Amino acid sequence: MKTETTLDVSEYTDLPIGRNHLDGPKNGADYRDNHVIPALDEYSTVKIDFTKTLGTTPSFLEELFGGLIRSGYIDTSNLLNRVHVIYKYESVKNNIKKYIIEAGDHLEKNRKK
């Protein structure tokens, strides 16, 4: 496995909005499945850079990061260790962490059931 790569989200879209195909062809689920997961398969650390985008939205970020956990591809601690977000606003990074932890907790609760 290679060590590190950086994904520039603006190369995918400058408008990272939407959860799934209903919101258009560029969405959180598509970016997760076709860009982030392949990068995680190949690299031990993946940096996701939102700097050149026009902004971020909860639905895109939740589907991207929460969706990685929900799909069972990766667990919470691994995701927090291996994926690093580059963005100017600390509040957005905190929200991403929240989405990851919430999705992990939810999955754990469902497993116990």
Place this chain on the structure above:
Amino acid sequence: MKKRKASDLNRERISRRRAAYCLTRPPYKYNPYSTPSVLGRHTITLPNTLSVFSSNTREKLYILLRQLREIPLTSKLTLDFSNLSKIKISAVLVLFAHLEILLENNRNSRLIWKKPADPTIDAKLSELGLWALLGEKYRPVEGAIRICSVSSAQNQIDEKQPLRDAINYAKNAISSYEMPDSPEDTDNASFAAISESFTNVWQHAYAEDLQKSHPTLINPSKIQKWWIAQTHIDGQLFMAVYDVGVGIPFSTRRRPWYKFLHSDILHTLKGMNSDSRDIQTALAYGTSRYKQQGRGNGLPTMKRFVEINPNGELCIISGKGVYKYKSKDNREEFSNLESSYPGTLIQWNIALTEDHGNADED
């Protein structure tokens, strides 16, 4: 016996035909929204105020939309704006959307319009692109943006330039002032609020399995668009988005969690009509125990843009319900409408300096 003449036979035939027509004629129904036509041309006179913020002006706007709906598709139409002396962008946006739909349904309409006597109103409507919609050439004005729309078809092929323009306009307006709170939050919150309103439309308002007819629109199921209007006046940013989808109450009622959450919060919904109660239920979903993991971010994100502003206001109108939120005193208000508005209208008023926030958008 008197001999029957040819004219008697004619008279008899005409009278028989009249009697038969009288028996088969549908009963007359008075339509308060139909406008008289002269030589096939209908004239609709706009009220002196276009606004959705008082019951009187809302009712006048509703009558105007119904009058537009009742114009036969093949008729000629004159829109008389001459009395118009006061406008709010949210009401202009609703009118713009209805006119765009009318023109798309009837591309051959011979439309004439009389401009407002007040030159400032004329200039503002020109700036918002209303005259361009009716057929004039658009003259861009520095610091202004015309009303723009994105259709479902455009969204599906990722043609989102109008959305990009709207986001950039809001960002520029915000960055041109020193915001009283953290500017970074406001900058990203404006992006998130506009974008979430945009994606909510495709997820909920125009969901494939939903259809709803509206009394002000012909074939609303064929029209799947999202409109946005913005203006930036004296330290305030006014933003309004609109769709003609099924509306928040209708969309909320079909959710599996609806009846549980609705009965949980029923004690807080006294005095509201059914649509206002459903808007409140939709707003409560994001923080409720019924929230599906990862979902319910749309309305809270739209509200956050106002919450982080010291003097912001949010207004949501859908169906017969109106929801208002003011960040200054953290106050929520619901009111009931007599007539049902098609789709959903959301307006944000954001103060860009500490001195502003209560100014009107006139």
